[in-house]
Amino acid sequence: MTAELAGSQVVIELLYLVASVLFILSLKWMSSPTTARHGIWAGEIGMLLAICGTLLHHGIVDYRLIAIGLVLGTIIGVPLGRVKMTAVPQRTALSHAFGALCVTLVGSAEFYLRSPDISRFMMSVLSLEVILGGLTVTGSLMAAGKLQEILPQRPLTYKGQNLVNFLLLACAVVIAVFLVLHPEAKSLFPFMVLIALAFGVLLIIPIGGADMPTVISLLNGYAGLSAAAMGFVLNNKLLIIAGALDGSSGLILSIIMSKAMNRSFTNVLFGAFGQVQAPAAAGEEARPVRSATPEEAAAILSAANKVIIVPGYGMAVAQAQHKVRELYDALTKRGVDVRFAIHPVAGRMPGHMNVLLAEADIPYDRLIEMDEINGDFPQTDVALVIGANDVTNPAARTDASSPIYGMPILDVDKAHTVMVIKRSMNPGFAGIDNPLYYLDNTLMLFGDAKAFVGSIVRELSGGHG
Amino acid sequence: MTAELAGSQVVIELLYLVASVLFILSLKWMSSPTTARHGIWAGEIGMLLAICGTLLHHGIVDYRLIAIGLVLGTIIGVPLGRVKMTAVPQRTALSHAFGALCVTLVGSAEFYLRSPDISRFMMSVLSLEVILGGLTVTGSLMAAGKLQEILPQRPLTYKGQNLVNFLLLACAVVIAVFLVLHPEAKSLFPFMVLIALAFGVLLIIPIGGADMPTVISLLNGYAGLSAAAMGFVLNNKLLIIAGALDGSSGLILSIIMSKAMNRSFTNVLFGAFGQVQAPAAAGEEARPVRSATPEEAAAILSAANKVIIVPGYGMAVAQAQHKVRELYDALTKRGVDVRFAIHPVAGRMPGHMNVLLAEADIPYDRLIEMDEINGDFPQTDVALVIGANDVTNPAARTDASSPIYGMPILDVDKAHTVMVIKRSMNPGFAGIDNPLYYLDNTLMLFGDAKAFVGSIVRELSGGHG
Amino acid sequence: MNSSSNLINALFIFVLAGFIGFEVIRRVSPLLHTPLMSLTNALDAIAVVGAIVLVGEHKSTLSAVFGFIAVVAATSNIVGGFLITDRMLKMFKSSRPAAKPAAK
Amino acid sequence: MNSSSNLINALFIFVLAGFIGFEVIRRVSPLLHTPLMSLTNALDAIAVVGAIVLVGEHKSTLSAVFGFIAVVAATSNIVGGFLITDRMLKMFKSSRPAAKPAAK
Numbered sequence A, B: 001m002t003a004e005l006a007g008s009q010v011v012i013e014l015l016y017l018v019a020s021v022l023f024i025l026s027l028k029w030m031s032s033p034t035t036a037r038h039g040i041w042a043g044e045i046g047m048l049l050a051i052c053g054t055l056l057h058h059g060i061v062d063y064r065l066i067a068i069g070l071v072l073g074t075i076i077g078v079p080l081g082r083v084k085m086t087a088v089p090q091r092t093a094l095s096h097a098f099g100a101l102c103v104t105l106v107g108s109a110e111f112y113l114r115s116p117d118i119s120r121f122m123m124s125v126l127s128l129e130v131i132l133g134g135l136t137v138t139g140s141l142m143a144a145g146k147l148q149e150i151l152p153q154r155p156l157t158y159k160g161q162n163l164v165n166f167l168l169l170a171c172a173v174v175i176a177v178f179l180v181l182h183p184e185a186k187s188l189f190p191f192m193v194l195i196a197l198a199f200g201v202l203l204i205i206p207i208g209g210a211d212m213p214t215v216i217s218l219l220n221g222y223a224g225l226s227a228a229a230m231g232f233v234l235n236n237k238l239l240i241i242a243g244a245l246d247g248s249s250g251l252i253l254s255i256i257m258s259k260a261m262n263r264s265f266t267n268v269l270f271g272a273f274g275q276v277q278a279p280a281a282a283g284e285e286a287r288p289v290r291s292a293t294p295e296e297a298a299a300i301l302s303a304a305n306k307v308i309i310v311p312g313y314g315m316a317v318a319q320a321q322h323k324v325r326e327l328y329d330a331l332t333k334r335g336v337d338v339r340f341a342i343h344p345v346a347g348r349m350p351g352h353m354n355v356l357l358a359e360a361d362i363p364y365d366r367l368i369e370m371d372e373i374n375g376d377f378p379q380t381d382v383a384l385v386i387g388a389n390d391v392t393n394p395a396a397r398t399d400a401s402s403p404i405y406g407m408p409i410l411d412v413d414k415a416h417t418v419m420v421i422k423r424s425m426n427p428g429f430a431g432i433d434n435p436l437y438y439l440d441n442t443l444m445l446f447g448d449a450k451a452f453v454g455s456i457v458r459e460l461s462g463g464h465g
Numbered sequence C, D: 001m002n003s004s005s006n007l008i009n010a011l012f013i014f015v016l017a018g019f020i021g022f023e024v025i026r027r028v029s030p031l032l033h034t035p036l037m038s039l040t041n042a043l044d045a046i047a048v049v050g051a052i053v054l055v056g057e058h059k060s061t062l063s064a065v066f067g068f069i070a071v072v073a074a075t076s077n078i079v080g081g082f083l084i085t086d087r088m089l090k091m092f093k094s095s096r097p098a099a100k101p102a103a104k
């Protein structure tokens, strides 16, 4: 790339500029569901322009192989775009792995093409690209495996684990520094990549399946950063911009998640999570709880004026969202005002509940965010908790010794009646007891979320028509 | 500037990068009064870094002249930073002229240094810089003159004015095109600049003094764009960024203003304003109005529970803000709840009222924006309008034939009692009658704002303390 | 290609884009956080342009092979990412549409 | 200095910065629109850096003279702009401070 560009190069760069603007608009339009679809179109058009532009690149001699690659990628991509909504977390992890793989491979190829003629700054950026990319590949694969339950969900910890991980990373950095000084040492390069790959695996091993979402989001940020680094190496401004956008998105989502889970962000950043915080505190007092049958629940619901449904991870596991929709319909038909309270970290992914409920055709203006709906619980007749646990735990408000103390929660306990659908008295993700279940105004509805909601719906429609 | 930069050049560029970030943060922190002061510091530090960086520039041989220039500029700048708050509009206009002067001079000097060795794109940008800069210089000077009342405020129009202006601009563009093709034609350059300067004068002549704020803001945008163009010419990224920020600021403020004045933005953009829209419709029916004395006004105010004060341009002209503050104190001491309703285009500058009232030490949480306070007027005992007119004109809501029809206004007419301080029945900026004054619940308080408010305050404290 | 002037330009662009990223993403509706993740995924796959050049220039077997795999990986992200984001967003409806029988 | 590659970089930066400008300025509190105008004025005077180089390099009398005037003009904007913005912002107080006697 000389200082005076060829005509085709200018066209390419201008196409990249337009693509950058479209990418930015694409994210901007995600600020509201009414404009979000435009966002996708902007992104798609930008992508198309960028790829077409790249094909104009004057050095390209082999179009056939490119075409095969694009077709093959499409063939793999289509099923990845058709997975079930409940499989979205692992799909996301998998695609981080793919993205990082691309970045790592391109970085490695560039190293071999250019070595030993690489400036120090360039070699530093290249190392950053490959190390971040490499650890993201294996880390994301591990995360996807755990979420898909191919790998054991259980965190695997041992003494000195952090030290081992740290030393491994240090090795990679040492090699990188050596390469910066001696970019001709081609034989060292593979070791750096291998260590990064190994580090990705070890980073995820000690983390429980439930902690994956934060990790995935963080890996998203890493993938973005490595793409931006690749942009530096290739002097490609579009890549830098897309990488920076992706990187900030990953970081911001992890920050939002860790705030909503009341974890410090540094805690997350340094992979120190997964240390099971409180081994199911288990004050085995066998305190009494009141439970109810589907018939009783249906009666209470149909007598109510205002109902707030609080969905959680259990609804996702049971895939109960369509049944919940039927319940919503049945109650609405009877004139009951039904709304949904959405906690920011309900489920296992930011926005998880929104997507599932939207999938079941529930209008999004019925999905109310925590801060907005919390004031309404005292005027609510029934709060129906479906497979949520931690996000409703009043200990977060009252019990300073609780590991989730200070985490913002949905104030379901303030409703006149609380009904909780879950299969057992087992704790949720945080592994702690929920005092909500022992309150006088709480009724436990034991059973699988889908089956139980189904019974309530049958009861409701059986009663009337 | 070769592709491989000298060490000092790298330092300069990095300093510029830091300065850019600081400039952006500076504007970002203006989003709230609590962080705004940080914003200034960020801006100042950024400026300092940028100037220090520039002094490192390897080609610089003459530091003495630079120092003299900086000192002289400071000497001129200090009094410009000390003007009275009421003179802020003309000060702003003057500083646009200075900024544009700098840009125009640098652009001209660069042209003579480089000609004939100027690429086409570069010459286009350079022409843009100089034309925009030139018209902003004289345009802003004219605007400042009109606001300071050195020049006649009256719009000067004649038939075919728009055509003449357009032809003049076309001349400048033709010369620019010629120069792009023949950058060696040095002798043509001054004509282009002169035409731009003349165009700036002619552009402002047909615009009344009262319309200046929108024009100033637009000139602000032009100044920013010309600075950005200068950045292109000098390949200076910091300049491009600052220019783009300034340009968007000017554009956005003019858009906000024209929206609040119910004018289409294109109308403003093409300088077609100033055409006095309705020659003081003057339905001279001599309809009856009720007026009151300071004593009566004081009695009504002290009997009220809730008072909303609506300041306008008249308060600024009369410099009555400190008296208003005394009134606020006196009423508050008596337990009256006093708030201020701020219309976005009250006064002659965006945010004009806020600055004046803040100057008089009125806490900014008492200054309520139009959209927020409009709902409260029906529950308000007294709306005290001080030198505002158009922004309270109910014809904007009801009279489809009014030139301000559709402009959002403050609904003072819905208060139980309305009192209006102004000197006469003369119309305000828009030159139209205000039906508010003839309502049954309206009392006119004729007199200068400062004097009249002073009398009310004396009355209030005379009665009690 | 690796002149320091280019690097400085790249730094400016990175910083500005990062800033835009933070401003824009912070304002994404929480309702859409899941589609946001898949959308950024698709956008990030723009890395495909680097891979395409590698394959197309075919400077060495290694670079062509690596590039090819990279093209496949990135393309599958583009296609899959846009597809699933679109599917998710289609589901978000504001007021109830003509009561479609809920899926079984 | 005027290579097309530089121009492209400049274009990218202009577009990104313009975007940031719109995002950031749109969110400036209306309370502060007047100080905003004087602040952007001061920031825009960064054009002084171009003028400084002109004066310092002293390549021709014309360029030095033009540069000198430009330095003076821009510096006065910097100093005046920051000063008055600071003065204005100092006036904005949130709750009432220890009642200072109002100016005459």
Ligand SMILES: NC(=O)c1ccc[n+]([C@@H]2O[C@H](COP(=O)([O-])OP(=O)(O)OC[C@H]3O[C@@H](n4cnc5c(N)ncnc54)[C@H](OP(=O)(O)O)[C@@H]3O)[C@@H](O)[C@H]2O)c1
Residues within 6 Å of the ligand: A210, A211, A212, A213, A214, A257, A260, A261, A311, A312, A313, A314, A315, A317, A318, A344, A345, A346, A347, A348, A349, A350, A351, A352, A386, A387, A388, A389, A390, A391, A392, A421, A422, A423, A424, A425, A426, A427, A428, A429, A430, A447, A448, A449, A450
């Ligand atoms: N959303 C995110 O981005 C994110 C990210 C990381 C971590 N997290 C964490 O995930 C947790 C989310 O809270 P949450 O309240 O949604 O979930 P939760 O606290 O994990 O509780 C889920 C509950 O659902 C029940 N359940 C499981 N399968 C069920 C089924 N088939 N039918 C009925 N109930 C079933 C379980 O009880 P039984 O076993 O008794 O049925 C369990 O108590 C929080 O602690 C949050 O910090 C969220």
Ligand SMILES: NC(=O)c1ccc[n+]([C@@H]2O[C@H](COP(=O)([O-])OP(=O)(O)OC[C@H]3O[C@@H](n4cnc5c(N)ncnc54)[C@H](OP(=O)(O)O)[C@@H]3O)[C@@H](O)[C@H]2O)c1
Residues within 6 Å of the ligand: B210, B211, B212, B213, B214, B257, B260, B261, B311, B312, B313, B314, B315, B317, B318, B344, B345, B346, B347, B348, B349, B350, B351, B352, B386, B387, B388, B389, B390, B391, B392, B421, B422, B423, B424, B425, B426, B427, B428, B429, B430, B447, B448, B449, B450
């Ligand atoms: N703020 C902006 O950015 C901006 C920009 C461009 C245009 N504008 C326009 O400016 C207007 C602003 O509305 P406004 O209601 O604030 O002002 P206005 O409509 O111009 O009315 C001001 C009133 O103050 C009275 N007045 C003047 N000097 C006075 C004094 N010494 N003592 C008491 N009263 C005095 C005048 O009546 P007497 O002569 O009878 O005293 C006049 O009717 C709008 O039409 C707006 O569109 C504003």
